[in-house]
Amino acid sequence: MKQGFQLTRERTVRGQTTVEVHFGITSLSAEKADAATLLNHVRTHWRIENELHYVRDVTLGEDACRVRMGHAPQVLAALRNAVVHLWREVKAVSCPEAIERLQMDPAMAKGLIGVT
Numbered sequence: 001m002k003q004g005f006q007l008t009r010e011r012t013v014r015g016q017t018t019v020e021v022h023f024g025i026t027s028l029s030a031e032k033a034d035a036a037t038l039l040n041h042v043r044t045h046w047r048i049e050n051e052l053h054y055v056r057d058v059t060l061g062e063d064a065c066r067v068r069m070g071h072a073p074q075v076l077a078a079l080r081n082a083v084v085h086l087w088r089e090v091k092a093v094s095c096p097e098a099i100e101r102l103q104m105d106p107a108m109a110k111g112l113i114g115v116t
Helices: 035-059 072-087 095-104 106-112
Strands: 003-013 016-026
Touching (some): 035 095
């Protein structure tokens, strides 16, 4: 451990304010990572969590999947990642909207994966 840090988050939802205090450690020295750099690393981590993992968990039901044996879990995770990245090619506000558009336009879905 080269340094530790404290991150305080404050948010207000429907008039109620909550404060969360989180602590972290890093192997980066203070010379290599000042406070702004550490904050950027934390934000990048949560961006990935929100943009990929949340979509896989909630929209694609990854956590509810009961597949646990052999290579199947890794294969399914790779397929879910591919689907999430393909959705970004669809002009839609959300992943559920992209699903709906692809269901209504199978030709677009086939085009995304290169099938004519």
